[in-house]
Every structure is written in C-alpha cells, then in structure tokens.
Amino acid sequence: MACAMAALLLHGCGRDQPVPAADVRTLMLEQVQPVAQTYWDSVQYVSDSSGSHEIFPRNDAEWQRVETAAKRLGALGEALKTPAYANGRNADWQDFAQGLIDVSKLAAQAAAEKNRDRIFEVGGTIYNVCAACHQTYLPKTATPPPPPSGANAATAR
Numbered sequence: 001m002a003c004a005m006a007a008l009l010l011h012g013c014g015r016d017q018p019v020p021a022a023d024v025r026t027l028m029l030e031q032v033q034p035v036a037q038t039y040w041d042s043v044q045y046v047s048d049s050s051g052s053h054e055i056f057p058r059n060d061a062e063w064q065r066v067e068t069a070a071k072r073l074g075a076l077g078e079a080l081k082t083p084a085y086a087n088g089r090n091a092d093w094q095d096f097a098q099g100l101i102d103v104s105k106l107a108a109q110a111a112a113e114k115n116r117d118r119i120f121e122v123g124g125t126i127y128n129v130c131a132a133c134h135q136t137y138l139p140k141t142a143t144p145p146p147p148p149s150g151a152n153a154a155t156a157r
C-alpha cells in the first residue's frame with residue numbers, strides 16, 4: 001500500500017496541494033475571537049430599564065488595552081498570511097488576511113485618538129472582514145461566530 005492510513009485520513013492520498021500545517025480553528029478560537037471581542041466590548045451603547053448607557057474606556061490603561069488588541073489583530077493577520085496557515089488556499093486568502101491587517105491599523109489609530117465613535121465604526125468593519133473570509137473558508141459544518149454585541153446595540157440605538 002503506497003500510502004499510510006493515517007496520512008490518507010488526514011490529507012488524502014496523492015494530493016498535489018500542500019495543506020496548512022497549523023490549525024486555523026485553534027488560532028481563531030484562542031486568539032482572534034477573544035482579541036476582537038476585547039476591541040468590540042470597549043465601546044458599546046446599551047439600553048436597559050434605567051436608560052441608555054455608553055460603555056467606553058475610562059482611563060489610559062483601558063485605552064491602551066484597546067490599542068493593544070487592535071495591533072494584536074494585525075499581527076494575527078500577518079500570521080494568517082504565512083505558509084503555516086495559507087498553504088493550499090486560493091489567492092483570496094491573502095487578501096482576506098491583508099484586510100485584517102489593514103483594518104487593524106484603523107482600529108489602533110481610533111484607539112490612540114480615543115475616538116469612541118470611530119472605534120465603534122471600525123469595530124463594524126472588523127466584523128465585515130471576519131465575515132468575508134468565513135463566507136469563503138468556514139467549513140459548512142462550523143457555526144459562524146456571532147456578531148459583536150456593540151453592533152447589535154447599534155441597530156437598537
């Protein structure tokens with residue numbers, strides 16, 4: 001038998017496309033999602049029985065945390081472009097990953113400027129960047145991650 005059963009199960013036999021070496025799902029669940037959530041959670045418009053409230057960073061350390069999250073998203077975009085994650089994907093994978101890098105710069109700038117409206121707005125763009133790649137590359141069996149709570153609140157605003 002020309003190809004071992006384990007290799008066959010993992011990659012198929014006689015494939016000519018290299019497969020990604022690293023686990024995209026783990027990167028998404030353990031890093032991309034929590035880091036994006038930190039950004040999305042930083043500015044929110046919440047309505048409850050006591051009225052409308054705006055949640056936003058209250059001190060330099062909190063603003064810094066938002067800026068760090070934004071930069072981290074860019075670094076994760078860079079990671080997604082490396083062969084470990086990109087091997088075997090089409091060219092649009094690089095575009096989607098670059099989209100994350102590009103939006104992370106806007107996100108970091110909004111945080112550096114302490115511009116709440118801009119953070120909220122860029123947060124929506126980040127979600128669109130995630131969704132664009134998922135539309136093409138999320139396996140049909142996977143559950144797409146939920147939109148950020150801030151975006152939900154925005155429609156109720």
Ligand code: HEC
Pocket residue numbers: 024025028029032033036080093096097100126127129130131133134137138139142143144145
């Ligand atoms: C360059 C493409 C790409 C970008 C950009 C991207 N993802 Fe993903 N994401 C994937 C792929 C591919 C999977 C499926 C991994 C698998 O199941 O093998 C995935 C899966 C996930 C999952 C796990 C879903 C599940 O339960 O199986 C989460 C959560 C997630 N992404 C969050 C995000 C968030 C949040 C963003 C934006 C900040 C984002 N992703 C941006 C490609 C991308």
